[in-house]
Amino acid sequence: MERDIEKQLKVILQGTEDVLLLDELKEKLRESIDKKKPLRVKLGLDPTAPDIHLGHTVVLNKLRQFQDLGHKAILIIGDYTARIGDPSGRSTIRPRLSAGEIKENAKTYMEQAFKILDPERTEIVENSRWLGSLKLEDILSLTSKFTVARMLEREDFKKRFQGNIPITLMEFLYPIMQAYDSVAIKADVELGGTDQRFNLLMGRELQKEFSQPPQTAITMPILVGIDGVEKMSKSLGNYIGVTEPPEEIFGKIMSIPDNIMIDYYKLLTRLSNEEIKKIECEIKEGKLNPSIAKRNLAKIIIENLYNKDDAEKAEQTFNRIFKQKKAPDEVKECVLSGKDIKDGKIWIVKLLVDSGLADSNSQARRLIEQGAVKVGEDKIENPNLELNIEDIDQKIIQKGKRHFRKILIQR
RNA sequence: GGAGGAGUUCCCGAGUGGUCAAAGGGAGCAGACUGUAAAUCUGCCGGCGUAGGCCUUCGGAGGUUCGAAUCCUCCCUCCUCCA
Structure with a gap:
């Protein structure tokens, strides 16, 4: 029994930033093993963008590990919370999304999340199911359990407040709604990035209010983007999407x-x-x-x-x-047709632009001047060069180290 | 409702009448080098032109001026403070 707990703990703690509280978690594991009752492990994802990237997978991987240990993964699609926008870690208000956008995003999110999760052992729920039916009365009751001072303890809110950067009341509501999710599904454990710490703790507090045992909050470090500096995010462009080739x-x-x-x-x-x-x-x-x-x-x-x-x-x-500095097996093709060919010739600059290797004539010209362009084996140095189409049919044109196009002449 | 501040090229940000296609940084692209598409160094980085040069850009619309990102008017957007 003890060994079982230790074994599970070892996997669970791998890579985590923080566990609140560890002793509680041990107790929960003990009980789970004892009664053969899997833990309910919650992860909430707000479908605010159509794709998930490796940053999201950190926490998904952890959830998968829980699944592999026999626990129950509860994936909450934050279709309702997405409309508010999680203020965590943000210095400004999020733009709000429309219901339609959210629905679309949720669809792709799911598909992508199952690249990592085991669908058999995942329960998916949308939080609009319970959040959507709350009445003002209910919301008042929920909000009465938290104080403004408590909200401002949170680092990002505090900073914004002190820095005179606006915080909307709606944003204050966000953590409460996420906390309510935990109540609604009776979570034993909730996973999140370190930026979620506050939200996860709110869940604990609210669960206590509802006489539920408080969930264990497990936070995972935030993955830094491929630039090595900022956190991985789509808007910063330093991400790797899970659907990329x-x-x-x-x-x-x-x-x-x-x-x-x-x-x-x-x-x-x-x-x-x-x-x-x-x-x-x-x-x-x-x-x-x-x-x-x-x-x-x-x-x-x-x-x-x-x-x-x-x-x-x-x-x-x-x-x-x-x-080997060779072209890959599969190269994007570029079909040339009549209009750019004059007397059986095409201007190299035109070719670069048409094939999508350069954005404009000027840029193409510069690239040639910098020695970045090759046609077949030949480096092109003259930006005024006119190529005979006979000579370039089926040939590969290369820009820089890693951009290739295969030319096909259409007659 | 009142008072004030801000909007510059992909992003940040300098620029207050000509020398501004607009400093600097970041991102991006390219070249060299390497252990990699790391790091480092170098170059490019609005568009069109072989070139001289031309065209478009500094929230929007007008205006002043030989000449405006820079001055004036109106408008739009954002922010702050007071209530």
């Missing part, structure tokens, strides 16, 4: 700064602490080449989202392009 993911992982690699290992793979420590040490001692470690990381991540084959292929493509 394997080759793209591979490349993006290879482009993360070395110094965040270990964090990625910790948060995006299910390797044990020991295994990760080992990798870290070997890199430090010079036994393991960081680029190899990064390759492995990329493969593990792709394997989780796709499968082993795709991971292998992605690596091969990468090798082809960067090691």
Whole structure:
């Protein structure tokens, strides 16, 4: 029994930032094992954007681990809360979304979340189910349980308040609604990023008000984006989407700064602490080449989202392009038709723009001047060059290291 | 309701009558190098033109002026303070 608890704990605690409270969690596990009753583990996702990225998967992975330990995952689609917008970590008010947008987003969210979760052991609920039917009376009753001072204890609210940056009353309501979700589904555990700490704690408090045992709050570190600086987010453009093609993911992982690699290992793979420590040490001692470690990381991540084959292929493509400096097997095609061809010739600048390799003539010209353009094996140096279409049919045109187009002439 | 402040090129941000397509930083792209699309260094970074040059841009619309991102008028948006 004790060993069982320890075993589960080890998995659960992997990579976590904080557990409130750990002793409570142990008790819950004990009871769960004792009565063979799985824990109800809550994760709320607000469908505020159509795609999920690796940042979201940190917490999804944790939920998956709970599932693998036999617990029940309860995924709350925050279709109602999305309309308010979580103020966590924000310095400004969020733009509000329409019901239609939210519905669309929720759909893709689900599909993508199941790249990680086991659908068999997941319960999905939309929080509009209970939040939507609350009456003003109910809301008054809920809000009466919390004080303004308590709200302002929260770091981001405090900062905004002190910095004279507006906070709407609606935003104050957000944590309360999220807390109410926990009451509604009787959560034993709630997962979230560290920025969710306050919201998770509110859940505990509200559950107590409703005479429920308070949920254990487990927070996961926030994943830093591929720029290595800001947190991963779509709006900052430093993200890797879970639906991106394997080759793209591979490349993006290879482009993360070395110094965040270990964090990625910790948060995006299910390797044990020991295994990760080992990798870290070997890199430090010079036994393991960081680029190899990064390759492995990329493969593990792709394997989780796709499968082993795709991971292998992605690596091969990468090798082809960067090691052998060759075009990949599959190259986007660019079909040229009559209108840009004059007397059987086409201007190189035009070709670059038409194929989408350059945004404008000026840019294309600059690229050529910088020696970034190749047609077939030949580097192009003259921006005024006119190419015979006979010579370039089926050839590959390349911009920089990694952008290729195969030319097809349509007659 | 009253008073004040702000809106600049993808983002941040400098710029208060000509030398402004607009400093600086970031992002992006390219080149060199490498262990990688890391790091570092260098270049490019509104559009059109082979080029001289031309065109469009500084919240919007007008106006003053030989000339405006910069001055004036009106409008729009955002923010702060007082109530």
